[in-house]
Amino acid sequence: MNKKVVTRFAPSPTGLLHGGNYRTAVFAYLFAKKEGGEFIVRIEDTDKERSKKEYEDNIVETLEWLGLTEDRRFRQSEHVARHTKELERLIKNGAAYVSKEEAVTEGQRSEVIRFKNPNVEVTFKDVIRGEITMNTTDLGDFVIARSLQEPVFHLAVVVDDADEGVTHVIRGEDHISNTPRQILIQRALGYSTPLYAHLPLVLGSDRTKLSKRRGARALTEYRNEGYLPSALINYLAFLGWHPEGEKEIYSIEELVEAFTLERIQKSAGIFDEVKLSWFNHEHMKLLSDDVFLAVLQMHMKGKGVIPSYLTKVLPLLRERAATFAQAVSFMESGEFSFLDDSVTHTRELLLQNGKLDASFTSAHLQAVRGLLAELSNEAFTSEKIKNAVFPYATEAGRGAVLWPLRTALSGKEKSPDPFSIASILGKEKTLRRIEEAAKIL
RNA sequence: GGCCCUAUCGUCUAACGGUUAGGACGGAAGCUUCUCAAGCUUUAAAUCGGGGUUCGAUUCCCCGUAGGGUCACCA
Numbered sequence: 001m002n003k004k005v006v007t008r009f010a011p012s013p014t015g016l017l018h019g020g021n022y023r024t025a026v027f028a029y030l031f032a033k034k035e036g037g038e039f040i041v042r043i044e045d046t047d048k049e050r051s052k053k054e055y056e057d058n059i060v061e062t063l064e065w066l067g068l069t070e071d072r073r074f075r076q077s078e079h080v081a082r083h084t085k086e087l088e089r090l091i092k093n094g095a096a097y098v099s100k101e102e103a104v105t106e107g108q109r110s111e112v113i114r115f116k117n118p119n120v121e122v123t124f125k126d127v128i129r130g131e132i133t134m135n136t137t138d139l140g141d142f143v144i145a146r147s148l149q150e151p152v153f154h155l156a157v158v159v160d161d162a163d164e165g166v167t168h169v170i171r172g173e174d175h176i177s178n179t180p181r182q183i184l185i186q187r188a189l190g191y192s193t194p195l196y197a198h199l200p201l202v203l204g205s206d207r208t209k210l211s212k213r214r215g216a217r218a219l220t221e222y223r224n225e226g227y228l229p230s231a232l233i234n235y236l237a238f239l240g241w242h243p244e245g246e247k248e249i250y251s252i253e254e255l256v257e258a259f260t261l262e263r264i265q266k267s268a269g270i271f272d273e274v275k276l277s278w279f280n281h282e283h284m285k286l287l288s289d290d291v292f293l294a295v296l297q298m299h300m301k302g303k304g305v306i307p308s309y310l311t312k313v314l315p316l317l318r319e320r321a322a323t324f325a326q327a328v329s330f331m332e333s334g335e336f337s338f339l340d341d342s343v344t345h346t347r348e349l350l351l352q353n354g355k356l357d358a359s360f361t362s363a364h365l366q367a368v369r370g371l372l373a374e375l376s377n378e379a380f381t382s383e384k385i386k387n388a389v390f391p392y393a394t395e396a397g398r399g400a401v402l403w404p405l406r407t408a409l410s411g412k413e414k415s416p417d418p419f420s421i422a423s424i425l426g427k428e429k430t431l432r433r434i435e436e437a438a439k440i441l
Numbered sequence: 442g443g444c445c446c447u448a449u450c451g452u453c454u455a456a457c458g459g460u461u462a463g464g465a466c467g468g469a470a471g472c473u474u475c476u477c478a479a480g481c482u483u484u485a486a487a488u489c490g491g492g493g494u495u496c497g498a499u500u501c502c503c504c505g506u507a508g509g510g511u512c513a514c515c516a
Contacts, residue, residue: 010516011516012515012516014515014516044515044516046515046516047515047516049515050515050516101514103514105513105514107514108514109514112514113514126446129446129447132445132446133445134444134445135444138443138444138512139512142513143513143514145514146514147514150514152513152514152515152516153515153516154516156516157516172510173445173446173447173509173510174509174510174511175510175511175516176445176446176510176511177444177445177446177510177511177512178511178516198446200446200447200509201446201509201510203509205452207508207509208508208509208510209509209510235453238453238454238465239453240453240454241454242453242454242455244455245455245464246455246463246464246465248453248464248465248466265453265454266446266447266448267446267447267448267508267509268446268447268508268509268510269452269453269454270452270453272452272453272466272467274452274466274467275452275453275465275466275467276466277466278465278466278467279466281479316478316479318479319478319479319480320477320478320479321478352475352476386474390474393474393475397475398474398475399475399476400475401475402474402475402476403475403476404475405475406474406475406476407475407476410476412476412477413476413477414476414477414478415476415477416476416477416478417474417475417476417477418474418475419474
């Protein structure tokens with residue numbers, strides 16, 4: 001029986017995390033769950049100066065929102081006692097030493113703890129890239145702690161990973177060069193070396209590592225803009241990984257089922273918002289009407305009144321909006337306000353800026369009105385309305401009939417099709433609007 | 442610059458030595474209900490270069506080139 005798989009996501013709470021950071025979490029989570037193992041979240045807060053509680057809270061909340069539920073979570077600072085103990089052991093072993101030095105920059109200590117570099121070649125197996133060998137000589141005696149109580153990254157990582165039984169270190173490619181250092185510490189402490197999987201980097205459109213400084217957006221922004229967590233997970237999982245087959249829309253459960261480290265890409269990928277929004281639209285389409293409505297209303301909170309026609313317009317909204325923010329803005333900008341309010345007709349619009357003849361148009365509108373008047377209230381559906389109007393429109397010229405009809409109903413240059421609008425308005429309103437339009441011609 | 446990683450359409454990717462190099466996003470065109478959106482159909486678009494190995498290289502090896510990462514008392 002192999003050891004239970006344990007992976008970890010180890011962000012430092014020094015800022016808001018972007019898509020690349022969370023992509024790492026997605027992979028670590030999917031792999032752990034696929035293997036029936038555990039997923040740990042470790043907040044790496046050894047840098048007291050820069051770590052902020054608000055960032056930690058944001059990370060924890062966002063992971064929860066994404067559905068990347070951790071089995072255990074802790075702060076690195078909570079484990080300082082262990083770090084100190086191992087630090088003392090290293091010093092006693094002669095593997096590390098207290099080094100007196102001049103403080104060159106402000107805040108530097110005159111005394112730090114350095115690891116005695118044995119200057120050897122370190123080879124490790126990377127699950128994604130195969131064997132990687134590096135000479136550690138040029139690393140020198142690197143700093144592993146500012147003091148016995150203040151461990152620095154490498155030491156803390158090694159001790160915590162070992163203590164928590166981490167079997168697979170899944171992290172960004174930018175950590176490859178840190179790995180030999182950490183392996184050296186592991187060996188000095190008598191730990192075994194976990195398996196490493198260094199993920200290809202997520203790049204911005206400028207082809208450099210995603211970073212807040214270079215304008216990478218925090219993932220929480222996407223959350224606020226009404227992206228669905230399932231879509232984000234799906235997109236992130238597909239950035240640098242691909243299951244077998246050509247299916248692309250996956251639920252998180254399906255991703256867990258399909259996930260393998262072997263199919264992870266070696267080369268970096270660019271974060272593409274356009275494709276992300278396609279994923280989001282696809283996931284929005286999968287939502288039931290009830291859920292869609294609930295999410296939409298959540299996003300509309302505090303953004304004015306919820307229009308009474310909201311439920312009626314749902315199908316139109318669903319096909320138009322790729323995000324909930326977009327859906328909200330459709331509502332706010334009055335994209336569909338003509339469904340509630342009265343419309344003001346103008347000759348220019350009804351006649352398509354003079355392209356149509358006034359008397360013909362008037363006649364067409366009257367004729368269509370006549371056809372619709374024969375439909376019962378129950379039969380006033382998009383489908384039936386179309387069937388009633390279409391033969392006439394085809395006969396008389398679709399553009400000549402449908403444009404005036406649609407603008408008579410919507411009062412707008414661009415809108416959904418006239419049949420949908422009519423069915424939402426209902427028979428009475430529809431007939432009235434057609435009459436009003438015909439009157440001004 | 443040293444060290445390390447990488448290299449298939451614009452982008453995400455498939456093809457574990459033999460395919461007309463496939464799919465998706467985006468683009469273009471057409472169709473569907475006049476406009477917008479969605480949908481459907483069609484279409485353009487790629488193996489970085491050079492050497493090997495092999496009957497045969499996108500695939501394996503080497504050398505270039507290009508891109509990226511990393512060289513902190515940050516993680």
